[in-house]
Amino acid sequence: MYRFIWYLLPGLLFPLLTSCVKDTDFDQLQEVVITPEVDVNLLFFEINSNEFVDPVTGLPRMVLSDVTDIPFLDDSDTQEGIIRADFLYEFDNFTSIDYQVTISFRRGADNVTYSVDFIVPAGAVANPQSHIVLDQVEAPQIYDLTQANKMAVTVDPLGQLPAGGSLVMRSKATFYLLINGQ
Amino acid sequence: MRYCIPLTLLLVLGQLALAQNKPVLYDLAEVPQSLMLNPGATINQDAHVGVPLLSGFHLNVGSSGVTLFDVVGKQDGDVTQRLSSVLANLNNRDFFTVHQQLELLNFGWRSGRNRYYSGGIYQELDMITYFPKDWATLAWYGNTDRLDYPFKFNDITARFDALSVFHFGVNEKIGRHWHLGARVKIYNSMLSVSSLNNKGSFTTSLAAGESANIYAHKLSRAEVSIRTSGLSRFEGDLTPGGAVGTGLLGGDLGLGFDIGGTYAFDDQLKVSASLLDVGAIFHTSDVKTYQAVGDEVVEGIELDFPALASGQSPPPYYAIFENELEAAVPIDTLYSAYTQWRPVKLNAGVSYGFGPAAPGSPACNCTKKGRPFAFESEVGLQYFAIKRPKGVQMAASVYYLRRLFRFLLVKSTYTVDALSASNIGLGIVGDFGNFNIYLAGDHVLKYGNLSKSNGLAVQFGMNFKFLNK
Numbered sequence: 001m002y003r004f005i006w007y008l009l010p011g012l013l014f015p016l017l018t019s020c021v022k023d024t025d026f027d028q029l030q031e032v033v034i035t036p037e038v039d040v041n042l043l044f045f046e047i048n049s050n051e052f053v054d055p056v057t058g059l060p061r062m063v064l065s066d067v068t069d070i071p072f073l074d075d076s077d078t079q080e081g082i083i084r085a086d087f088l089y090e091f092d093n094f095t096s097i098d099y100q101v102t103i104s105f106r107r108g109a110d111n112v113t114y115s116v117d118f119i120v121p122a123g124a125v126a127n128p129q130s131h132i133v134l135d136q137v138e139a140p141q142i143y144d145l146t147q148a149n150k151m152a153v154t155v156d157p158l159g160q161l162p163a164g165g166s167l168v169m170r171s172k173a174t175f176y177l178l179i180n181g182q
Numbered sequence: 183m184r185y186c187i188p189l190t191l192l193l194v195l196g197q198l199a200l201a202q203n204k205p206v207l208y209d210l211a212e213v214p215q216s217l218m219l220n221p222g223a224t225i226n227q228d229a230h231v232g233v234p235l236l237s238g239f240h241l242n243v244g245s246s247g248v249t250l251f252d253v254v255g256k257q258d259g260d261v262t263q264r265l266s267s268v269l270a271n272l273n274n275r276d277f278f279t280v281h282q283q284l285e286l287l288n289f290g291w292r293s294g295r296n297r298y299y300s301g302g303i304y305q306e307l308d309m310i311t312y313f314p315k316d317w318a319t320l321a322w323y324g325n326t327d328r329l330d331y332p333f334k335f336n337d338i339t340a341r342f343d344a345l346s347v348f349h350f351g352v353n354e355k356i357g358r359h360w361h362l363g364a365r366v367k368i369y370n371s372m373l374s375v376s377s378l379n380n381k382g383s384f385t386t387s388l389a390a391g392e393s394a395n396i397y398a399h400k401l402s403r404a405e406v407s408i409r410t411s412g413l414s415r416f417e418g419d420l421t422p423g424g425a426v427g428t429g430l431l432g433g434d435l436g437l438g439f440d441i442g443g444t445y446a447f448d449d450q451l452k453v454s455a456s457l458l459d460v461g462a463i464f465h466t467s468d469v470k471t472y473q474a475v476g477d478e479v480v481e482g483i484e485l486d487f488p489a490l491a492s493g494q495s496p497p498p499y500y501a502i503f504e505n506e507l508e509a510a511v512p513i514d515t516l517y518s519a520y521t522q523w524r525p526v527k528l529n530a531g532v533s534y535g536f537g538p539a540a541p542g543s544p545a546c547n548c549t550k551k552g553r554p555f556a557f558e559s560e561v562g563l564q565y566f567a568i569k570r571p572k573g574v575q576m577a578a579s580v581y582y583l584r585r586l587f588r589f590l591l592v593k594s595t596y597t598v599d600a601l602s603a604s605n606i607g608l609g610i611v612g613d614f615g616n617f618n619i620y621l622a623g624d625h626v627l628k629y630g631n632l633s634k635s636n637g638l639a640v641q642f643g644m645n646f647k648f649l650n651k
Contacts, residue, residue: 003506020629020631020632021250021631021632021633021635022633023251023256023631023634024250024251024254024256024633025254025255025256025257026254026256028254028256029254029261031259031261031262032262032265033261034260034262034321034322035324036321036322036323036324037323037324037325037327037328037395038324038325038326039324039325039326039481040339040397040399041393041395041396041397041480041481041482042395042481042483043482043484043485044394044395044481044482044483044484044485045484045485045487046394046487047487051487051489053491055489055644056489056491058367061489064487065487066485066486066487066488066496067496068483068485068496068500069498069499069500069501070500071500088396090396091607099263111511133388153485155487169392170389170395170396170398170483171395171396171482172328173395173396
């Protein structure tokens with residue numbers, strides 16, 4: 001009977017003392033690639049026709065432009081991670097004139113890294129014209145775009161200033177990210 | 183890749199289940215530490231003293247729903263696809279846990295014929311974090327294909343406690359049938375960090391009148407907090423003296439108790455139950471709670487096209503956007519004290535002895551001194567439950583105990599719990615003169631390759647036990 005213990009005890013203790021983590025390969029985590037797609041609102045505005053007149057001087061403003069910081073692009077992880085961006089610009093034109101709209105991405109005040117421009121067709125106060133622009137940006141332009149830290153919009157009334165109504169814009173972006181484990 | 187590691191390292195790398203369940207030690211009268219699981223347990227010895235720092239060590243590390251092999255196992259196929267499957271299979275009630283206890287002191291003595299006092303100090307580290315399914319999904323896939331889905335903040339649930347516990351208990355044999363016991367505990371919290379009871383959600387939907395832009399990014403009734411206590415004690419250079427001081431009643435104090443009892447119908451059949459850690463810690467010093475509360479619909483950045491004079495800059499739209507967001511959902515730091523309940527545990531068991539008298543046992547329970555009568559074999563059922571942040575976690579065990587020799591017994595358990603339905607536990611207890619040593623582990627069938635195990639638990643300790651002859 002006592003001999004039994006010399007077989008039993010090692011049998012009990014051996015697994016505890018020599019436990020193994022095997023059949024694993026931690027290096028493969030470097031091969032993990034995730035590709036989230038993130039939808040976010042961007043800029044929006046409504047320009048009433050009277051905004052084309054300077055309220056202080058009373059002089060016409062032939063072109064309206066504005067700019068905002070977008071620091072979320074100005075980040076090394078973001079710049080490396082974004083492989084494609086789809087920008088959607090939706091317009092409702094309640095005025096009777098066409099507009100040339102330019103969307104530009106800038107690094108600093110003047111360095112345009114990417115821009116797109118298009119015509120928004122005329123509508124009417126009672127019958128607005130909807131216009132949708134989809135701008136897909138992939139390599140290599142995406143690398144330029146993601147160098148930007150500002151986004152600017154320029155609205156240029158074509159031919160004459162609007163007499164009434166407004167121009168509405170809504171926008172969003174779908175960012176396609178690629179993040180790997182390396 | 184193959185990692186063969188000794189026990190101590192294994193303890194760090196292993197995985198476990200219901201972290202505070204100790205089915206092998208429960209109701210094991212030959213081990214003095216069974217009093218820590220049931221202050222009303224039956225006791226064999228007349229006095230005991232644990233080897234300081236070595237009388238009781240327990241560690242569990244584990245996860246539910248996923249094993250290490252599932253993540254980094256050598257398998258065919260793309261690792262990204264495999265991780266996607268893991269993500270799909272886990273839910274927000276799956277958890278990862280680490281529980282560790284180290285006894286600094288443990289002692290006990292019999293007073294009179296029927297009363298046994300015991301006390302000591304142990305250090306405990308307990309961590310549980312639930313899998314934040316919604317937020318992992320958002321990070322993995324993004325929100326594009328999940329419009330209208332509310333990503334819930336209550337998926338973020340985690341708790342970490344490091345404390346020392348000073349305890350003193352009494353066990354009383356009452357009549358022929360009963361052992362009843364109680365233990366008072368003073369908790370000394372060294373560090374506590376928790377994020378519990380978060381509320382609200384984040385949803386991206388088409389505007390539908392809720393936003394002037396294309397989407398409405400909605401933070402709905404968000405209430406998210408992280409409570410900390412004792413963090414600054416570990417900032418900077420923590421000296422050994424400072425750590426000892428914090429461990430010896432230098433932290434936030436709390437009070438609790440254990441109660442338990444055993445009813446022996448006869449020498450063969452007995453039932454037992456205990457309720458442990460009924461108490462709370464009062465976090466009053468070095469408390470910081472970071473809290474974000476609010477509702478907000480994020481529309482994006484609205485441009486105003488102001489008429490600017492030469493040299494004027496456009497409005498700082500992004501800063502305004504950030505300020506509005508911070509005003510709607512402010513992140514506050516609170517310094518008010520809070521009370522945190524300990525995770526209360528319930529143990530229960532029924533055991534049945536049979537066979538001949540155990541080796542070294544007297545023929546009956548009639549000598550009143552020395553070893554009590556014991557059968558060679560014992561079978562039983564045990565139940566364990568613990569209150570965790572997202573509800574009660576339970577485990578059920580059956581066991582077989584065999585007293586092989588006068589100085590050696592073996593107890594094996596089979597446990598079903600939230601992590602596994604194939605948990606075999608094994609424990610051995612040796613009594614070599616007055617020296618008592620025990621070693622117990624769960625999930626022993628998985629020890630050959632821990633990467634495929636959901637859990638691992640190991641306990642060991644050394645004591646000196648004394649019997650009145």
